[in-house]
Amino acid sequence: MEKHLLMGDEAIAQAAIDAGISGVYAYPGTPSTEITEYIQKSEEAKEKNIRSSWATNEKTAMEGALGMSYAGKRSMVCMKHVGLNVAADAFVNSAITGANGGLVVVVADDPSMHSSQNEQDSRFFGKFAMIPVLEPHHQQEAYDMVHYAFDLSEVLKTPVLLRITTRLAHSRAGVAPRLITREQNELRLPEKLTQFVLLPSIARENYKTLIHNQEHFKKAALESGYNSYLKGNDKSLGIIATGIAYNYLQENYPNQEIPYPVLKIGQYPVPNEMLQEIYDECDELIVFEEGYPLIEEALRGSLNIGKNIKGRMDGTLAFDGELNPVKVGKALGFPEPEKRPLPDIVVPRPPALCAGCPHIDSYKAINEVIAKHYSKGRVFADIGCYTLGALPPYSAINTCVDMGASITMAKGAADAGLVPAIAVIGDSTFTHSGITGLIDAVNDGSNVTVFILDNDTTAMTGGQNSAAVGNRLEDIVRGVGVAEEHIRVIRPLKKFHEENIQVIEEELNYPGVSVIIPRRECIVVLDQRMRRKFKDKTQ
Amino acid sequence: MKKDIIISGVGGQGIVSMAAIIGTAALESGLNLKQSEVHGMSQRGGDVLSNLRYSDKPIASDLIPEGKADMIISIEPLEALRHLPRLSMEGWIITNTIPFNNIENYPDIDGIISEVRKIPNHILVDADTIAKDLNARRSTNVIILGAASEHLGFELAVLENAIIKLFEKKGSKVIDQNITAFYKGRELAHS
Numbered sequence: 001m002e003k004h005l006l007m008g009d010e011a012i013a014q015a016a017i018d019a020g021i022s023g024v025y026a027y028p029g030t031p032s033t034e035i036t037e038y039i040q041k042s043e044e045a046k047e048k049n050i051r052s053s054w055a056t057n058e059k060t061a062m063e064g065a066l067g068m069s070y071a072g073k074r075s076m077v078c079m080k081h082v083g084l085n086v087a088a089d090a091f092v093n094s095a096i097t098g099a100n101g102g103l104v105v106v107v108a109d110d111p112s113m114h115s116s117q118n119e120q121d122s123r124f125f126g127k128f129a130m131i132p133v134l135e136p137h138h139q140q141e142a143y144d145m146v147h148y149a150f151d152l153s154e155v156l157k158t159p160v161l162l163r164i165t166t167r168l169a170h171s172r173a174g175v176a177p178r179l180i181t182r183e184q185n186e187l188r189l190p191e192k193l194t195q196f197v198l199l200p201s202i203a204r205e206n207y208k209t210l211i212h213n214q215e216h217f218k219k220a221a222l223e224s225g226y227n228s229y230l231k232g233n234d235k236s237l238g239i240i241a242t243g244i245a246y247n248y249l250q251e252n253y254p255n256q257e258i259p260y261p262v263l264k265i266g267q268y269p270v271p272n273e274m275l276q277e278i279y280d281e282c283d284e285l286i287v288f289e290e291g292y293p294l295i296e297e298a299l300r301g302s303l304n305i306g307k308n309i310k311g312r313m314d315g316t317l318a319f320d321g322e323l324n325p326v327k328v329g330k331a332l333g334f335p336e337p338e339k340r341p342l343p344d345i346v347v348p349r350p351p352a353l354c355a356g357c358p359h360i361d362s363y364k365a366i367n368e369v370i371a372k373h374y375s376k377g378r379v380f381a382d383i384g385c386y387t388l389g390a391l392p393p394y395s396a397i398n399t400c401v402d403m404g405a406s407i408t409m410a411k412g413a414a415d416a417g418l419v420p421a422i423a424v425i426g427d428s429t430f431t432h433s434g435i436t437g438l439i440d441a442v443n444d445g446s447n448v449t450v451f452i453l454d455n456d457t458t459a460m461t462g463g464q465n466s467a468a469v470g471n472r473l474e475d476i477v478r479g480v481g482v483a484e485e486h487i488r489v490i491r492p493l494k495k496f497h498e499e500n501i502q503v504i505e506e507e508l509n510y511p512g513v514s515v516i517i518p519r520r521e522c523i524v525v526l527d528q529r530m531r532r533k534f535k536d537k538t539q
Numbered sequence: 540m541k542k543d544i545i546i547s548g549v550g551g552q553g554i555v556s557m558a559a560i561i562g563t564a565a566l567e568s569g570l571n572l573k574q575s576e577v578h579g580m581s582q583r584g585g586d587v588l589s590n591l592r593y594s595d596k597p598i599a600s601d602l603i604p605e606g607k608a609d610m611i612i613s614i615e616p617l618e619a620l621r622h623l624p625r626l627s628m629e630g631w632i633i634t635n636t637i638p639f640n641n642i643e644n645y646p647d648i649d650g651i652i653s654e655v656r657k658i659p660n661h662i663l664v665d666a667d668t669i670a671k672d673l674n675a676r677r678s679t680n681v682i683i684l685g686a687a688s689e690h691l692g693f694e695l696a697v698l699e700n701a702i703i704k705l706f707e708k709k710g711s712k713v714i715d716q717n718i719t720a721f722y723k724g725r726e727l728a729h730s
């Protein structure tokens with residue numbers, strides 16, 4: 001079979017197309033973005049009319065996918081791990097409604113926080129929602145698991161969570177797609193038209209079904225082949241390895257068999273009998289999980305009175321950070337490979353705002369006004385390229401917590417007496433979850449000045465379309481009740497610096513809600529646009 | 540055959556293309572391949588890293604373990620050193636000598652080069668100047684690839700085909716430029 005060189009993300013996307021999805025719903029977020037981008041660019045997906053444009057946030061994405069499932073068609077929803085926090089209400093309740101058309105939720109975790117605020121482990125979310133979770137260890141398995149996930153979802157009428165991590169998402173390997181692909185489902189409403197009505201009386205019934213289904217989920221995990229017990233002669237140690245951790249384990253035994261029994265995990269909930277078998281057979285256990293200690297904690301229990309369980313909780317492995325072959329090897333007692341130290345001369349090359357970035361001009365102006373009239377420590381920012389304004393030479397912002405938190409935190413601080421309070425938020429983050437906070441501020445007449453940095457794109461994640469830019473932003477701001485005369489659009493350019501300073505001074509002086517929109521295109525996106533234009537002309 | 544290669548540089552220097560050329564060569568040779576990218580954020584000028592592994596046996600980890608890389612190929616000298624702990628004690632370091640200086644505290648370049656020279660197996664190439672001479676400024680990465688080519692374990696024709704394949708869509712002029720750049724780099728590795 002012909003193999004294609006695909007990233008984990010791309011393998012998942014191709015699998016979803018081949019498994020007959022009718023739509024993918026997603027909001028960008030590293031390392032999940034390329035799944036949806038692949039489908040957006042796929043000719044095959046276009047021919048099959050698979051809907052794929054970006055959602056405004058992860059919650060609207062999750063609900064869109066759930067609606068498509070209600071209508072009987074297969075849908076996939078993709079996000080990064082913190083996106084699942086945003087989608088959590090819909091996600092957890094989708095376990096109670098169950099699915100109609102196949103529904104697969106792909107969540108990409110980012111252990112070691114390569115580009116995230118935390119390293120939360122989505123398997124816990126799956127456990128919390130009580131739905132099946134799949135965790136592939138290589139790209140081919142990711143491809144195969146998507147097919148399996150849609151089957152499982154339709155047979156057991158449940159959403160299925162596919163959990164990947166950065167390394168799998170962004171690593172390429174040969175993947176053999178299936179030759180026989182599936183047609184999309186026909187429109188087919190749920191048999192019971194009340195299945196998705198979570199009134200308490202119905203929800204209680206549905207919840208009982210979900211509880212009852214746990215046995216089916218475990219049985220599936222026993223039979224699918226994604227969990228397997230590999231025999232080993234040396235029973236002094238038993239190894240449990242989940243997802244990509246299994247690769248790091250194998251890496252330590254090149255061209256040879258692992259001497260210890262190994263329980264390889266790729267599907268949850270893990271059947272008790274599988275854990276029991278390795279526990280009974282071996283003197284002690286070591287658990288390798290990419291993420292928080294889910295299985296380790298379950299095995300060890302609060303009392304820790306059974307056999308010795310090694311892993312992240314007893315310090316055999318660091319609690320934080322992603323695994324790698326050397327960490328796993330060390331935990332197994334292998335000597336560390338000889339290596340050279342990092343020369344002292346090497347300094348970091350931290351990411352910085354691009355030269356010519358519009359955010360630079362905005363920060364210069366904001367900094368100048370604050371220095372002139374106020375004290376430091378009053379700028380509540382958000383997540384995007386502009387978060388880099390936290391670093392020198394700008395040192396312009398004081399918070400960055402979660403998407404949308406700029407406006408609401410500025411409001412809370414203003415309520416507490418820190419006035420004027422300033423919020424800084426990008427266009428995409430504003431539509432993602434800034435609008436509701438702005439309504440709160442308007443309703444309370446809080447003394448906040450909100451900068452919506454309109455660079456015409458979702459720059460941080462690679463320049464995806466933003467839900468509302470340009471005039472639409474003013475329309476939204478006006479619509480939620482900000483007074484017309486306090487909606488100010490400025491051009492963040494050096495030549496307008498003095499003018500901009502004046503606008504900012506005026507609005508910071510106003511003791512209510514003002515919105516300033518610095519508007520200029522991201523230069524990376526501008527550059528790409530120009531190149532495309534040039535290419536079109538020369539072709 | 541098994542090779543573990545770290546490719547490094549700064550965003551925009553063509554790391555992804557270089558990895559793609561070597562990757563294509565590996566696939567065309569019927570080898571197993573894993574290629575993992577650590578692309579930082581979308582801003583320009585951050586450090587970029589690719590882990591490239593190919594072998595006639597199955598490959599387990601997407602990441603190259605520390606102390607195990609056969610080679611560091613870098614389009615930027617500071618970035619070549621950044622990943623030194625990954626290099627095996629017998630490994631090769633093949634790097635451009637011209638810095639990409641976008642940070643205030645960029646270290647003394649002579650100091651960097653003398654650190655590279657401490658690695659017994661090193662190849663230093665001033666790829667920027669050659670690219671300028673060849674009037675092919677965007678081919679710095681391919682010159683470095685040429686300098687590394689002898690250690691990649693492929694027939695020359697396989698690499699040449701991979702270059703052609705990558706630049707196919709850009710027309711014969713770009714292909715020729717890059718093939719010339721490749722051989723120039725290869726020649727310089729010997730001088």
Ligand SMILES: Cc1ncc(C[n+]2csc(CCOP(=O)(O)OP(=O)(O)O)c2C)c(N)n1
Nearest residue numbers: 029083383384385426427428429458459460
């Ligand atoms: C809940 C959540 N979803 C997605 C992300 C990933 N993410 C980080 S910043 C960003 C968008 C930034 O776009 P914008 O606000 O327009 O600012 P820009 O980067 O364009 O300056 C995204 C999608 C995240 N951190 N959290």
Ligand code: SF4
Nearest residue numbers: 354357385459522523
């Ligand atoms: S990518 Fe765009 S928004 Fe981000 S720093 Fe560069 S110019 Fe600014």
